[in-house]
Ligand SMILES: *[C@@H]1O[C@H](CO)[C@@H](O)[C@H](O)[C@H]1NC(C)=O
Ligand SMILES: *[C@@H]1O[C@H](CO)[C@@H](O)[C@H](O)[C@H]1NC(C)=O
Ligand SMILES: *[C@@H]1O[C@H](CO)[C@@H](O)[C@H](O)[C@H]1NC(C)=O
Ligand SMILES: *[C@@H]1O[C@H](CO)[C@@H](O)[C@H](O)[C@H]1NC(C)=O
Ligand SMILES: *[C@@H]1O[C@H](CO)[C@@H](O)[C@H](O)[C@H]1NC(C)=O
Ligand SMILES: *[C@@H]1O[C@H](CO)[C@@H](O)[C@H](O)[C@H]1NC(C)=O
């Protein structure tokens with residue numbers, strides 16, 4: 239009984255998690271959960287289970303707008319967003335070899351609640367990855383990754399062909415398709431080094447004696463951290 243309640247909850251959480259690329263488009267609807275993708279398509283690397291598009295969309299050689307709805311992320315009011323580019327068509331499924339080229343630094347997304355929420359994020363001028371130059375006619379794939387707080391990630395992609403800036407085939411960007419919803423917030427992600435590579439760790443502070451002392455000084459509260467099996471064993475003796 240408990241098992242089935244748990245399963246239902248997990249399935250409903252996954253079923254509502256999604257990200258939709260609204261500009262410049264997407265490979266297609268991958269908000270699908272079926273026997274092939276029992277956890278939902280969007281969790282599949284690199285593009286949420288969607289194959290490379292034949293219907294590429296056009297995007298400027300100097301970069302342009304990317305808009306998405308980070309979605310109904312039930313139970314997760316925070317996420318981390320990545321926007322990457324993969325070059326060419328020499329990889330699997332006539333897509334890129336990899337998606338290893340970040341276009342913007344990763345950033346934190348703050349949702350309005352732990353419940354599902356609508357809302358749009360638009361980055362109006364996403365540049366090409368550092369030190370890259372594209373020519374009109376080159377193909378590439380833009381990947382948006384939404385990293386959940388539990389460490390799994392949702393993926394959605396759009397396949398593009400580069401064109402000169404101002405080309406009429408580039409979708410018009412305006413306040414209808416490129417805006418930030420007021421109920422979504424953003425945060426910076428900093429990496430704070432706590433131990434340099436190769437640094438000598440001070441053994442005295444991490445010795446067993448120090449750990450025992452810190453347990454003693456916590457006055458018994460540490461019992462809560464005894465692993466369950468060990469705790470049960472202690473009850474028996
Ligand atoms: C490509 O075609 C698919 C399937 O019809 C559609 O869902 C998707 O939005 C299209 N993508 C673009 C970029 O036009
Ligand atoms: C699940 O959906 C995907 C995408 O539409 C499809 O390719 C696949 O065949 C489906 N699997 C089943 C078992 O229906
Ligand atoms: C990743 O893709 C780039 C561009 O296609 C390519 O130059 C590079 O060798 C690839 N890296 C790996 C590890 O395959
Ligand atoms: C880019 O993709 C289009 C559509 O799939 C294809 O016709 C074209 O040959 C590709 N261009 C290159 C340079 O691979
Ligand atoms: C924005 O551009 C889209 C697509 O061209 C168009 O449908 C929409 O009416 C435009 N909105 C405004 C406010 O101009
Ligand atoms: C939306 O917010 C992001 C992050 O602060 C910002 O980079 C971007 O320019 C904003 N988009 C618009 C359309 O103002």
Ligand SMILES: *[C@@H]1O[C@H](CO)[C@@H](O)[C@H](O)[C@H]1NC(C)=O
Pocket residue numbers: 440441442443
């Ligand atoms: C190591 O830790 C001890 C106790 O905290 C301290 O007295 C000592 O200065 C530390 N040594 C180094 C090299 O940091």
